[in-house]
Amino acid sequence: MTYRILFVCLGNICRSPTAEAVLRAIASDHPTLKVHIDSAGTSDWHIGEPPYGPMQDAAQTRGYDLSRLRARQFVVEDFDRFDLIVPMDESNLANVERLRPNRSTTRVELFTEFARDTGMDHVPDPYYTRNFDETLDLVEAASRGLVAELMR
Template sequence: MGGIHMIHVLFVCLGNICRSPMAEAVFRKMLEEEGIADQFQVDSAGIGAWHEGLPPHEGTRKILDDRNISYQGMKARQINNQDGEYFDYIIAMDEQNISDLQFLRDQTSNTNIAKLMDFVEKSEEVNVPDPYFTKKFDYTYQLIEKGCKALLQTIRQERGV
């Protein structure tokens, strides 16, 4: 089946324990349900290294457990320069993440760096609020689910998947 280019998607938030691992898990589940998971590599990372090596936050794990979405093997990591070269899509959760990713934008022209909610038409939010601070994991999940659906639709259109 030569010629199929793997599509690399990286979700980014502040510490990589709440929003970005939730998005990674939700997006993986969508790809599995669509039967196209073998065409993608999905990961997540944080701006900071505070939680490096830790599993997703208990609030994120509960939301994913309630919906039977796997997060097995996921551990927080910090984004690095190589991510800018490797990933086709780097999807941030908020404006501050986008600002913090400027170092990658300066070194790559092929990577699509955007906020997750940029893909949602007429979204009630422009950022995905951090449930680490808001404690609103259900609301975060709702936004991430909408964003991931819209992102997948965009990738399908752009890449013919």
């Protein structure tokens, strides 16, 4: 079975593309785990743009390449395309749920649920905090937690 996972943040230029690249790298260490990973934003501000330069630089320092990713907007059809939709914070969770079709049973889970031991209830947006390493630390921890759950 291939798990279809979509990460969602506001602009799809920092947190969600980083999560897409990090999960792809961590999942690749588990050859029996089959995943299709994508990311999207709840806003239309950056459609078609690459991830934010400073986020790309911080990710590259840890070996993650975000350069080929391009921002897209979350759409209602994503509920049919993915098994798990993973927003980065409560605001994006609310925006995703507002679009949920009545018939949809697609699982939607905050990313920090996979890294409860961090004590964080959301992934801070480094576009505003400027703390790209904090975001990467949390994304790596949550990605490891998500892979562990998928491997069960």
